[in-house]
Amino acid sequence: MISPNGNRIAYAGGAIAGVVAAVPKNIVTNEGWPDAIAAAKMTGVLQRRRATTQTTEDLCTAAAEQLLADLGWPASTIGALVYVTQTPGMAVPASAYSIHARLGLPTHCPAVEVNWSCAGYVYGLWLAMRLADPSGFAEEPGGRVLLLVGDTSSTITDPHDSATAPVFGDAGSATAIIGGFDAGEVRFVLGTDGKDNGRLSQKPGAHLTMDGPSVFSFTLRTVPGLVEDTLPPEMPKPDLLLFHQANRYMLRHLAAKCGLLERFDRMSIPSNIEEYGNCACASIPLLIATDVGVEPHNWTRRVAMFGYGAGWAWAGATLDTAQMRVSKLIEI
Protein backbone atom coordinates (compact mmCIF):
# COMPACT_ATOMS: atom_id res chain seq x y z
CA MET A 1 0.00 0.00 0.00
CA ILE A 2 1.29 3.49 -0.84
CA SER A 3 0.55 6.22 1.69
CA PRO A 4 -0.39 9.83 0.78
CA ASN A 5 3.13 10.74 1.94
CA GLY A 6 4.57 8.50 -0.77
CA ASN A 7 5.75 5.79 1.59
CA ARG A 8 5.35 2.04 1.13
CA ILE A 9 3.39 0.48 3.97
CA ALA A 10 4.04 -3.23 4.42
CA TYR A 11 3.32 -5.84 7.02
CA ALA A 12 5.35 -8.79 8.15
CA GLY A 13 4.90 -11.45 10.76
CA GLY A 14 7.51 -11.85 13.42
CA ALA A 15 9.03 -10.67 16.65
CA ILE A 16 12.37 -9.77 18.13
CA ALA A 17 13.52 -12.52 20.47
CA GLY A 18 16.61 -10.73 21.68
CA VAL A 19 19.09 -7.93 21.13
CA VAL A 20 22.76 -7.59 22.04
CA ALA A 21 24.92 -4.58 21.19
CA ALA A 22 28.70 -4.37 21.27
CA VAL A 23 31.00 -1.35 21.31
CA PRO A 24 34.77 -0.94 21.33
CA LYS A 25 36.29 -0.36 24.77
CA ASN A 26 38.13 2.70 23.49
CA ILE A 27 36.37 5.93 24.56
CA VAL A 28 37.22 9.22 22.87
CA THR A 29 35.89 12.63 23.88
CA ASN A 30 35.33 15.70 21.74
CA GLU A 31 37.44 17.98 23.89
CA GLY A 32 39.99 19.88 21.86
CA TRP A 33 37.95 20.24 18.70
CA PRO A 34 37.59 23.85 17.49
CA ASP A 35 34.22 25.24 18.62
CA ALA A 36 33.73 22.04 20.65
CA ILE A 37 31.18 23.64 22.98
CA ALA A 38 29.07 25.12 20.17
CA ALA A 39 29.24 21.87 18.21
CA ALA A 40 28.32 19.78 21.26
CA LYS A 41 25.37 22.09 21.90
CA MET A 42 24.04 21.20 18.47
CA THR A 43 25.12 17.55 18.05
CA GLY A 44 24.88 16.59 21.71
CA VAL A 45 27.89 14.29 21.32
CA LEU A 46 30.26 14.47 24.29
CA GLN A 47 32.06 11.16 23.75
CA ARG A 48 31.91 8.12 21.52
CA ARG A 49 33.48 4.71 21.04
CA ARG A 50 36.16 4.34 18.41
CA ALA A 51 37.51 1.03 17.15
CA THR A 52 41.25 0.54 17.43
CA THR A 53 41.78 -2.82 15.76
CA GLN A 54 38.21 -4.13 15.82
CA THR A 55 36.29 -4.46 12.58
CA THR A 56 32.53 -4.14 12.21
CA GLU A 57 32.48 -7.93 11.87
CA ASP A 58 34.32 -8.31 15.20
CA LEU A 59 31.69 -6.21 16.96
CA CYS A 60 28.73 -7.94 15.32
CA THR A 61 30.15 -11.44 15.77
CA ALA A 62 30.80 -10.83 19.47
CA ALA A 63 27.23 -9.57 19.84
CA ALA A 64 25.85 -12.59 17.94
CA GLU A 65 27.81 -15.11 20.02
CA GLN A 66 26.46 -13.55 23.21
CA LEU A 67 22.92 -13.45 21.82
CA LEU A 68 22.90 -17.12 20.76
CA ALA A 69 24.24 -18.11 24.17
CA ASP A 70 21.68 -15.97 26.02
CA LEU A 71 18.78 -17.40 24.03
CA GLY A 72 20.08 -20.96 24.01
CA TRP A 73 19.80 -21.05 20.24
CA PRO A 74 22.27 -23.52 18.68
CA ALA A 75 23.93 -22.09 15.55
CA SER A 76 22.53 -25.05 13.62
CA THR A 77 18.97 -23.70 14.11
CA ILE A 78 19.56 -20.38 12.33
CA GLY A 79 17.71 -20.24 9.01
CA ALA A 80 19.30 -17.10 7.53
CA LEU A 81 21.88 -14.41 8.31
CA VAL A 82 21.35 -10.78 7.32
CA TYR A 83 24.32 -8.44 7.76
CA VAL A 84 23.76 -4.70 7.37
CA THR A 85 26.77 -2.40 7.20
CA GLN A 86 28.33 0.41 5.20
CA THR A 87 31.77 -0.37 6.58
CA PRO A 88 32.56 -4.03 5.96
CA GLY A 89 36.05 -5.25 6.74
CA MET A 90 36.28 -6.88 3.36
CA ALA A 91 34.81 -5.82 0.02
CA VAL A 92 35.11 -9.15 -1.85
CA PRO A 93 33.72 -11.52 -0.89
CA ALA A 94 31.05 -9.99 1.29
CA SER A 95 31.98 -9.94 4.96
CA ALA A 96 28.78 -11.79 5.81
CA TYR A 97 30.56 -14.96 4.76
CA SER A 98 33.32 -14.59 7.33
CA ILE A 99 30.69 -13.97 10.01
CA HIS A 100 28.83 -17.08 8.81
CA ALA A 101 32.02 -19.10 9.31
CA ARG A 102 32.93 -17.54 12.66
CA LEU A 103 29.48 -18.32 14.07
CA GLY A 104 29.55 -21.86 12.71
CA LEU A 105 26.28 -21.43 10.86
CA PRO A 106 25.11 -24.41 8.79
CA THR A 107 25.53 -24.52 5.01
CA HIS A 108 21.77 -24.42 4.49
CA CYS A 109 21.72 -20.98 6.16
CA PRO A 110 22.06 -18.33 3.44
CA ALA A 111 24.06 -15.18 4.23
CA VAL A 112 22.95 -11.81 2.87
CA GLU A 113 24.90 -8.55 3.15
CA VAL A 114 23.28 -5.19 2.46
CA ASN A 115 24.79 -1.71 2.38
CA TRP A 116 22.06 0.23 4.14
CA SER A 117 22.65 3.52 5.93
CA CYS A 118 21.10 4.94 9.08
CA ALA A 119 17.72 3.49 8.11
CA GLY A 120 19.43 0.09 7.96
CA TYR A 121 18.20 -1.40 11.20
CA VAL A 122 14.53 -0.99 10.36
CA TYR A 123 15.11 -2.07 6.77
CA GLY A 124 17.03 -5.04 8.14
CA LEU A 125 14.15 -6.02 10.43
CA TRP A 126 11.81 -5.93 7.45
CA LEU A 127 14.08 -8.18 5.38
CA ALA A 128 14.88 -10.53 8.26
CA MET A 129 11.20 -10.99 9.10
CA ARG A 130 10.39 -11.69 5.48
CA LEU A 131 13.13 -14.32 5.39
CA ALA A 132 11.99 -15.83 8.69
CA ASP A 133 8.46 -16.21 7.41
CA PRO A 134 7.31 -19.43 5.72
CA SER A 135 6.99 -17.38 2.52
CA GLY A 136 10.73 -16.68 2.79
CA PHE A 137 13.44 -19.21 3.64
CA ALA A 138 11.87 -20.70 6.73
CA GLU A 139 10.23 -24.06 6.17
CA GLU A 140 7.68 -23.57 8.94
CA PRO A 141 6.44 -20.80 11.26
CA GLY A 142 8.89 -19.73 13.92
CA GLY A 143 11.89 -19.61 11.61
CA ARG A 144 15.00 -18.08 13.20
CA VAL A 145 16.99 -15.36 11.50
CA LEU A 146 20.01 -13.47 12.77
CA LEU A 147 20.14 -9.78 11.91
CA LEU A 148 23.57 -8.24 12.44
CA VAL A 149 23.78 -4.47 12.07
CA GLY A 150 26.87 -2.37 12.64
CA ASP A 151 29.26 0.26 11.45
CA THR A 152 32.76 1.39 12.27
CA SER A 153 32.32 4.83 10.73
CA SER A 154 35.64 5.96 12.23
CA THR A 155 37.35 3.94 9.50
CA ILE A 156 35.85 6.12 6.75
CA THR A 157 35.76 9.58 8.35
CA ASP A 158 38.53 12.13 7.91
CA PRO A 159 39.97 12.48 11.42
CA HIS A 160 40.34 16.24 10.81
CA ASP A 161 36.81 16.84 9.49
CA SER A 162 34.79 18.57 12.21
CA ALA A 163 31.52 17.77 10.42
CA THR A 164 31.93 14.01 10.72
CA ALA A 165 34.80 12.85 12.97
CA PRO A 166 33.40 14.17 16.28
CA VAL A 167 29.89 12.98 15.45
CA PHE A 168 30.09 9.32 14.45
CA GLY A 169 30.70 6.46 16.87
CA ASP A 170 31.35 2.76 16.27
CA ALA A 171 29.03 -0.06 17.30
CA GLY A 172 27.75 -3.46 16.27
CA SER A 173 24.65 -5.42 17.17
CA ALA A 174 22.86 -8.72 16.83
CA THR A 175 19.09 -9.16 16.79
CA ALA A 176 17.31 -12.51 16.88
CA ILE A 177 14.15 -12.73 14.82
CA ILE A 178 11.35 -15.27 15.10
CA GLY A 179 9.24 -15.37 11.96
CA GLY A 180 5.58 -15.86 11.25
CA PHE A 181 2.39 -14.03 12.11
CA ASP A 182 1.99 -16.32 15.14
CA ALA A 183 4.82 -14.32 16.69
CA GLY A 184 3.18 -10.96 16.02
CA GLU A 185 2.36 -8.47 13.31
CA VAL A 186 4.79 -5.73 12.44
CA ARG A 187 3.89 -2.64 10.44
CA PHE A 188 6.67 -1.21 8.31
CA VAL A 189 6.86 2.10 6.48
CA LEU A 190 9.62 2.31 3.88
CA GLY A 191 10.84 5.00 1.51
CA THR A 192 13.78 6.00 -0.65
CA ASP A 193 14.74 9.07 -2.68
CA GLY A 194 18.05 8.72 -4.48
CA LYS A 195 18.14 12.12 -6.20
CA ASP A 196 20.50 13.72 -3.67
CA ASN A 197 22.57 10.63 -2.93
CA GLY A 198 25.86 12.59 -2.92
CA ARG A 199 24.99 14.78 0.08
CA LEU A 200 26.14 12.12 2.53
CA SER A 201 28.47 9.78 0.74
CA GLN A 202 31.85 8.13 0.41
CA LYS A 203 33.55 7.53 -2.91
CA PRO A 204 35.96 4.57 -3.15
CA GLY A 205 39.28 5.47 -1.55
CA ALA A 206 38.00 8.76 -0.17
CA HIS A 207 36.62 9.84 3.18
CA LEU A 208 32.96 10.18 4.09
CA THR A 209 31.60 13.65 3.32
CA MET A 210 28.46 15.10 4.85
CA ASP A 211 26.54 18.23 3.89
CA GLY A 212 24.91 18.75 7.28
CA PRO A 213 22.35 21.39 6.26
CA SER A 214 21.13 19.20 3.39
CA VAL A 215 20.85 16.20 5.71
CA PHE A 216 18.74 18.28 8.08
CA SER A 217 16.54 19.61 5.27
CA PHE A 218 15.93 16.07 4.03
CA THR A 219 15.07 14.97 7.55
CA LEU A 220 12.60 17.80 8.11
CA ARG A 221 10.90 17.12 4.78
CA THR A 222 10.66 13.36 5.25
CA VAL A 223 10.53 12.21 8.85
CA PRO A 224 7.25 13.94 9.85
CA GLY A 225 5.46 11.97 7.10
CA LEU A 226 7.28 8.82 8.21
CA VAL A 227 6.12 9.32 11.81
CA GLU A 228 2.57 10.06 10.65
CA ASP A 229 2.43 6.88 8.57
CA THR A 230 4.08 4.75 11.26
CA LEU A 231 1.77 5.97 14.03
CA PRO A 232 -1.71 6.35 12.52
CA PRO A 233 -4.34 7.63 15.00
CA GLU A 234 -6.17 4.31 15.12
CA MET A 235 -3.05 2.43 16.25
CA PRO A 236 -2.49 1.77 19.97
CA LYS A 237 0.02 4.20 21.39
CA PRO A 238 3.49 2.63 21.68
CA ASP A 239 5.39 2.71 24.96
CA LEU A 240 8.62 3.95 23.42
CA LEU A 241 9.76 5.81 20.32
CA LEU A 242 13.24 4.87 19.20
CA PHE A 243 14.76 7.36 16.77
CA HIS A 244 18.02 6.97 14.90
CA GLN A 245 20.44 9.03 16.97
CA ALA A 246 21.51 11.54 14.33
CA ASN A 247 22.17 14.57 16.50
CA ARG A 248 20.47 16.12 19.52
CA TYR A 249 19.25 19.31 17.88
CA MET A 250 17.67 17.32 15.06
CA LEU A 251 16.00 14.90 17.49
CA ARG A 252 14.51 17.68 19.60
CA HIS A 253 13.38 19.58 16.56
CA LEU A 254 11.72 16.50 15.06
CA ALA A 255 9.95 15.70 18.31
CA ALA A 256 8.51 19.22 18.40
CA LYS A 257 7.65 19.34 14.69
CA CYS A 258 5.88 15.97 14.82
CA GLY A 259 3.88 16.98 17.89
CA LEU A 260 5.35 14.07 19.86
CA LEU A 261 5.99 16.09 22.99
CA GLU A 262 2.24 16.61 23.33
CA ARG A 263 1.50 12.88 23.00
CA PHE A 264 4.49 11.30 24.80
CA ASP A 265 6.59 12.27 27.77
CA ARG A 266 10.29 12.87 27.22
CA MET A 267 11.18 9.57 28.90
CA SER A 268 9.37 7.79 26.08
CA ILE A 269 11.85 9.16 23.55
CA PRO A 270 15.22 8.00 24.91
CA SER A 271 18.57 9.16 23.61
CA ASN A 272 22.14 8.00 24.17
CA ILE A 273 23.89 10.33 21.75
CA GLU A 274 25.87 12.10 24.48
CA GLU A 275 27.72 8.90 25.32
CA TYR A 276 27.93 7.07 22.00
CA GLY A 277 27.50 9.60 19.19
CA ASN A 278 25.79 8.77 15.92
CA CYS A 279 26.40 5.06 15.41
CA ALA A 280 24.82 5.03 11.94
CA CYS A 281 22.74 1.90 11.28
CA ALA A 282 23.59 0.49 14.74
CA SER A 283 22.16 3.42 16.66
CA ILE A 284 18.69 1.92 17.25
CA PRO A 285 19.84 -1.51 18.51
CA LEU A 286 22.43 0.28 20.64
CA LEU A 287 19.63 2.42 22.05
CA ILE A 288 17.66 -0.76 22.81
CA ALA A 289 20.68 -2.14 24.67
CA THR A 290 21.39 1.02 26.65
CA ASP A 291 17.84 2.22 27.33
CA VAL A 292 15.11 -0.31 26.60
CA GLY A 293 16.34 -3.36 28.46
CA VAL A 294 17.02 -1.47 31.66
CA GLU A 295 14.98 0.44 34.23
CA PRO A 296 12.59 2.15 33.81
CA HIS A 297 11.81 0.78 30.35
CA ASN A 298 12.27 -2.96 30.87
CA TRP A 299 8.48 -3.34 31.12
CA THR A 300 8.10 -2.03 27.56
CA ARG A 301 5.64 -3.96 25.43
CA ARG A 302 5.40 -2.05 22.18
CA VAL A 303 7.89 0.20 20.45
CA ALA A 304 8.03 2.35 17.35
CA MET A 305 11.32 2.93 15.61
CA PHE A 306 12.44 5.38 12.96
CA GLY A 307 15.60 5.27 10.84
CA TYR A 308 16.62 7.84 8.22
CA GLY A 309 19.80 8.87 6.49
CA ALA A 310 22.11 8.54 3.51
CA GLY A 311 20.52 7.60 0.27
CA TRP A 312 18.18 9.22 1.07
CA ALA A 313 16.39 6.34 2.80
CA TRP A 314 13.94 6.16 5.67
CA ALA A 315 11.98 3.47 7.47
CA GLY A 316 9.64 3.14 10.41
CA ALA A 317 8.21 0.16 12.26
CA THR A 318 5.90 -0.64 15.15
CA LEU A 319 6.25 -3.98 16.85
CA ASP A 320 5.49 -5.94 19.96
CA THR A 321 8.55 -6.44 22.14
CA ALA A 322 6.99 -8.65 24.81
CA GLN A 323 9.25 -11.56 23.82
CA MET A 324 12.38 -9.46 23.49
CA ARG A 325 15.32 -10.23 25.73
CA VAL A 326 17.86 -7.44 25.98
CA SER A 327 21.32 -8.37 27.20
CA LYS A 328 23.85 -6.13 28.84
CA LEU A 329 25.96 -4.03 26.49
CA ILE A 330 29.26 -5.74 25.79
CA GLU A 331 32.63 -4.08 25.20
CA ILE A 332 35.45 -5.64 23.23
Place this chain on the structure above:
Amino acid sequence: MEQIVSKRTALLTALAEIVEAPVTPETVLDEGGSWNSVAVVMAVGEIDLICGVVVDGVKLSQCRTIAEVLVLAGCGEEQSIGADDVGRLDQVLG
Protein backbone atom coordinates in the same frame (compact mmCIF):
# COMPACT_ATOMS: atom_id res chain seq x y z
CA MET B 1 1.71 41.39 5.84
CA GLU B 2 1.63 41.75 9.61
CA GLN B 3 2.33 38.04 9.94
CA ILE B 4 5.37 38.32 7.67
CA VAL B 5 6.74 41.22 9.73
CA SER B 6 6.23 39.21 12.90
CA LYS B 7 7.96 36.17 11.45
CA ARG B 8 10.78 38.36 10.15
CA THR B 9 11.31 39.83 13.60
CA ALA B 10 11.30 36.38 15.21
CA LEU B 11 13.68 35.04 12.60
CA LEU B 12 16.07 37.98 13.02
CA THR B 13 16.14 37.27 16.75
CA ALA B 14 16.83 33.58 16.13
CA LEU B 15 19.56 34.33 13.58
CA ALA B 16 21.21 36.74 16.02
CA GLU B 17 21.37 33.94 18.59
CA ILE B 18 22.80 31.54 16.04
CA VAL B 19 25.61 33.85 14.86
CA GLU B 20 25.98 35.23 18.40
CA ALA B 21 25.84 38.89 17.28
CA PRO B 22 23.20 41.52 16.55
CA VAL B 23 21.93 41.29 12.97
CA THR B 24 20.03 43.43 10.50
CA PRO B 25 19.07 42.55 6.95
CA GLU B 26 22.30 44.23 5.81
CA THR B 27 24.52 42.05 8.00
CA VAL B 28 27.07 40.18 5.90
CA LEU B 29 27.44 36.54 6.93
CA ASP B 30 30.90 35.28 7.78
CA GLU B 31 31.20 32.11 5.72
CA GLY B 32 33.18 29.49 7.60
CA GLY B 33 33.20 31.75 10.66
CA SER B 34 29.97 32.40 12.50
CA TRP B 35 28.07 31.19 9.39
CA ASN B 36 29.55 27.69 9.53
CA SER B 37 27.80 24.38 8.93
CA VAL B 38 26.58 24.16 12.54
CA ALA B 39 25.03 27.63 12.22
CA VAL B 40 23.41 26.77 8.89
CA VAL B 41 21.95 23.54 10.30
CA MET B 42 20.44 25.47 13.21
CA ALA B 43 19.13 28.12 10.81
CA VAL B 44 17.38 25.40 8.78
CA GLY B 45 15.62 24.38 11.98
CA GLU B 46 14.69 27.89 13.10
CA ILE B 47 13.32 28.80 9.67
CA ASP B 48 11.20 25.67 9.76
CA LEU B 49 9.90 26.46 13.25
CA ILE B 50 9.23 30.14 12.68
CA CYS B 51 8.26 30.30 9.03
CA GLY B 52 7.05 26.75 8.40
CA VAL B 53 9.37 26.43 5.43
CA VAL B 54 12.01 23.73 4.94
CA VAL B 55 14.70 25.54 2.98
CA ASP B 56 17.32 23.87 0.85
CA GLY B 57 20.49 23.49 2.95
CA VAL B 58 22.83 24.22 0.05
CA LYS B 59 20.96 27.40 -0.91
CA LEU B 60 20.94 28.56 2.70
CA SER B 61 24.67 27.98 3.09
CA GLN B 62 25.22 30.09 -0.05
CA CYS B 63 23.43 33.12 1.41
CA ARG B 64 25.85 35.97 2.02
CA THR B 65 23.60 38.41 3.89
CA ILE B 66 20.78 38.14 6.39
CA ALA B 67 18.48 39.71 3.76
CA GLU B 68 19.10 36.74 1.48
CA VAL B 69 18.22 34.37 4.33
CA LEU B 70 14.98 36.28 4.94
CA VAL B 71 14.02 36.07 1.27
CA LEU B 72 14.80 32.35 1.16
CA ALA B 73 12.64 31.89 4.26
CA GLY B 74 9.77 33.71 2.58
CA CYS B 75 9.73 36.75 4.86
CA GLY B 76 12.12 39.15 3.17
CA GLU B 77 11.75 42.59 1.70
CA GLU B 78 12.88 43.02 -1.88
CA GLN B 79 13.93 46.61 -1.15
CA SER B 80 16.32 45.52 1.58
CA ILE B 81 18.53 43.81 -0.98
CA GLY B 82 21.12 45.86 -2.80
CA ALA B 83 21.06 45.97 -6.59
CA ASP B 84 24.40 44.16 -6.76
CA ASP B 85 22.96 41.26 -4.81
CA VAL B 86 19.94 40.67 -7.02
CA GLY B 87 21.71 38.72 -9.76
CA ARG B 88 23.54 36.43 -7.38
CA LEU B 89 20.44 35.97 -5.25
CA ASP B 90 18.54 34.85 -8.33
CA GLN B 91 21.21 32.17 -8.77
CA VAL B 92 21.05 31.14 -5.11
CA LEU B 93 17.28 30.88 -5.19
CA GLY B 94 17.39 28.98 -8.45
